[in-house]
Amino acid sequence: MTEELHDVRLTVNGVAHDVRVPARRLLSDALRHDLELTGTHVGCEHGVCGACTVLVDGRPTRSCLMFAVSAVDTEITTVEGLTKPDGSLGPVQQAFAECHGLQCGFCTPGFLTTITAGLRENPTPTHEECRDMIAGNLCRCTGYQNIVKAVERAAALQQGTSVEEPA
Amino acid sequence: MTTKLMGTPVQRVEDQRFLRGKGRYVDDVAVGQDVLHAAVLRSPHAHARIVDIDVDDVLDLEGVHAVWTYDDLAGPMAPRMAEPLPLLIPHPALTHGRTQYALAKDEVNYVGEAIAFVVADDRYVAEDAVGRIKVSYDFLPAVVGIDRARAATDLVHADVPGNVGARLEQNVGDAPAAIARAPHRLELDLTIERSACMPMEGRGTVARWDADINRMQVWTSTQTSTGVRAAVAVKLGLDLGQVDVITPDVGGGFGVKINHPWPEELLVPMAARALGRTVKFTEDRREHFISSAHERGQVHHVSVGFDDEGRLLGLDVEFWHDHGAYTPYGLIVPIITSTQLLGPYKPQSYRVVFESLYTNTVMVTPYRGAGRPQGCYTMERTMDAIAAYLGKDRTEVRAVNFIQPDEFPYDQGLIFQDGRELEYDSGDYPASLEKIKALIGWDDFPTFRRSMAAAGRKVGIGLACYVEGTGVGPYEGAHVHIETSGKVKVATGLTTQGQGHATVFAQLVADELGVKFEDVEVVTGDTRRMPYAVGTFASRAAVMSGSAIHLAAKRAKEKVLKIAADALEADPSDLQIVDGVVSVKGSPGTSIDLGTVSVLSNPLRYAFDEASKAATQFSVGDPGKPPVPEDEEPGLEGKDFYSPERATFASGMHAVIVETDPLTAEIKILKYAVVHDCGHLINPMIVEGQIHGGVAQGIGGALYEKMAYDESGQLLNASFMDFLMPYVTEIPDGIAIDHLETPSPLNPLGIKGAGEAGVIPSAAVFASAIEDAEGFPISAMPISPSELFELRQTREETP
Amino acid sequence: MKFTGDAVLNAPVDRVWSALLDPTVLVRTIPGCERLESTGDNAYAMTVTAGVAAIKGTYAGSCELSDLDTHTSLVMKLQGAGAPGTIGADVNVGFRDGGDGTTTITYDADAVVGGMVGGVGQRMLTSVSRRMAGEFFGNVDAVLSGAAPAAVAAPATAAGGPGAAPEAQGVFVAPPKPAAVTSQGEFLKGILVGAGLVLAGVVAGGVFGRRRP
16 A cells, blocks of 8 residues: 655745655654755654754744644754855854864754754843753753853854853 | 964864754765665564564555565575674673574564564655564563572573573682671672663664675664674675775764674665665664663672771672673673772772673663773772761771872782773872862861751762773774875774764874864774774773874874975974974975875876876986885875773762752752863863763763663663653753873873763762762662652651 | 465366366466466466565566376476566475365465565565465456356367366467556555466466456
8 A cells, every 4th residue: 555645845944845745754754854954863753852853933843743744834944054055154053163062963953953943032041041941952972061051152142242262 | 383282172073064964874874865764573572482473464565675584584695694693792701691683583582672674665664564564472481680580580591590691700819808807897788770871863774785896885873883894794794895884973872882783784784785775774762772782780799898997908799780681792891890890999808709690671781881880889889888887088988998199000900891900000099089079178068068957958968989991902093194185184993973083083183293183184983994993982082093093193294204304305303394384493495295295205107287297207206216115105194003901091089969858859969070080181172071971971870860671571661751861950050070180101192081981980979979968878779859758768667 | 485375266176177277267367477388298488477565577487287196286396587586486286175066275385586586585475475376266266156257268278187288389468567466456466476376387378367356
């Protein structure tokens, strides 16, 4: 028996893609395998780790808990969409590089999208708010200390404040 | 003169691709290409005989290309696939080692054991097919937990009496006798529960068979490219030279990915060849829980004899190690427990004996720390118990037992996990102790406790010390190649799972060669680039590959200076290399850049660009001599290996202040401090990152994580919903870190390993602090608020 | 790969025996059979299109009947080779009259499968074989019960008799598209090369493979 396929249009990072997918194709798999945007990673497929987080209409969403067909008529942003058009790093990405906020890099895209949305909502977070912002994402490598620093640095970079570079 | 990069926090080169979402992890390989996907039917029972496997219902699915069971492994093409998987590290004491088959033959011994292998057009269909395979079983009793394994009323393997895979005893002096005549004696019973690495990325393998040239290419998320290569070649009946293993970016290993070959690492290449297609396997999280590997579960019994100062006169440790259903990694974990248990101390006599036991659970292979956390826990709980018994300060009791700085090298009289003597090369434990006491505020704590008590709050302080043998052999190697563009290409065979090797090793090459950091590119874990290697484990990469890369760069530099000296008509000792340009010291005008040196190193017949004309036969060369001098090779390369006689010993101490809620028994971390000594640091930012990560994993292991098996061998918490890993909210805001550097005399850079340090003393330090807060012994870890609450109740009921 | 099975057909043994040695029956009942040709005494060549899992292809096969013991047993040796792989099979076929207007056929096959189709896995091959055999006998049963009448009478039908060899030397070619013999969908386009070919290969007169309703 063959599965019924659905023609869906997914708008990702500003670009429209037409794909044919079964109803049960997860958004994470569609992004990775149908659109070949492999920056979004799958860590648990049950919505706990956050590695698969993308922005759906600007809101952080676990793409492993969403069907691709449900994502029509939305604007999706993945980690690839955070890079500037000229190829240079956006402020959140830049902050992670400066603060050593990643080691193996697998969970990182989920943090980057989450923080991008978080800072949009709260551009000047307190230290506690920085910690809160990332409280839904798991990292097994960094122990979070430098990720929190990266959130603060990202906020500073976005504000254009001349905050000291981290030691 | 360029600033040396050794010891500086250089930003990582690998971040450039990771941050853009351009990393290439195993499931990213061959995306968009024509690939078949595999899925595995795994045993739902912990112990059973397989009666029948019925695949009739699979036939109704579109897109299934193969369904294999054990019977399909015994074909003429690869007869060795029908044999059990390799027993990687044999040991004379492992008298009853057992490994599984790539697909279960007649019996399954743990929930998760692979029974059937499906290949289909995509992962969804493959999993559909798996769901339609009907297996009938005859159930056998499941042996779960150390107690039932020891009781042995049921056996995991019918031919392993008592469920004992191995028994190993090591003695230094006569500990039982020393204990018998010691002024004071204590006995302790301690338990640590099973846990697991849980990298964010699970396992995966992609393979492609090129029938035109008879070569197998394998991408696999591993910690050992050469290990997988050898296993694939042997099992599939290929020459080693026909197999290439490329390690992609790996989303964390922490030890679990050192085990090899996984069944899938063999089945995927086998399928690629049989079906003539690229085949990919990517496990999901549940599969990682039930079919990779666990670690940490042990039960210890300690007898110790000591004097009035707390000096260890005799230490006798007996322990039982749960190694799960199979033993591919031999006895490494319990051997490390038994040897590294001694930490920074020198007991006058020591006896350690362990039994490594089978249970019908996932097998046990190293997890960051690899047996050290258990050993450290036992030793440190013993130290605390001695201090409590004598009414002494816990740091004083430790201090009298330290190996002193002038006693190095210190031979503990045991055989270590590398088969060599456990001889500590350098360290300064008294200095570390001073530092950790200052960092945590040890001497001020009683005052702090009183003020908190006045406010009705309960706090406790704990301390734990460890020593870690790092940089074990047999060797690592490196290849450095300076291209005609002046760029330097470096390869080493071990692998990377987030340690920043490409950055750290580039720092070493830039320093040694005098080139710009940006001009150095490092590749790890690719057998095409460096086929001689061991792997990344035991905190060995910086020591082993770092040293090898340093030595290889040195060789390349020697050749550079020789050729440049000739070209500049100077003496090599008068030359310097700065930012990729060789010049005569004090005479900057007389110079030649590395690219040109590279051109000159390879006499050409054919020029391919303007620069290379300089090396063609009518431009250079002495007609009286051969173009390539005897005993030399063309090109500007350096290759070298580092193979030390023994491991080098890093050390450290952790301290923690916790608060326990008098009502709810919740445990909160108020302050966490680390003093660590890993010799010279190549990149302090990366070392600190490793400590942060290790401490977080340690907190997870001490307070949240454990594998919950029920009596029938079902893993009850095989998902992140129920196996609790720490988020940022469970980790303290800031960790105080202080460094000590006692360089290693065993390698040219004086470095020691740092990767596992953060996690080694965690169970010990938290048990110590919670016990201090509560006033009663904590002997089982991890501990949750419910468990602490229960302990309190028990204490109240039986004062 | 070994497998065994049996089938009950609704006809007495003599009719069953004749049917299975009748090329006009066989060419309509062997799923995926496109072409039959006599190549000698009790020896036939045929072309079959078969699929196992996602691996489909056309095989050139041969079949040899021997050890004929009328109404009791025969041995069939089969060979097939095609793009997806190769097959060789020896099949012992037994006939037993039930006495109540039925006949029970038992078959015992020993097959060796090679090439890409061999990579599909033993259990898959066995499962497909069983299905194919089941289909084949279902088809034969339908013919015997008159549900699927012969389209064209063969010039000389092998009507009973020991070791009956067809006199006709005709070659029959099935329509280009292989018969979809089951209602279970695209997957089973044709038959398993091995066990499906097991039963008989025979020359026939003018009948070609029937599309199964």
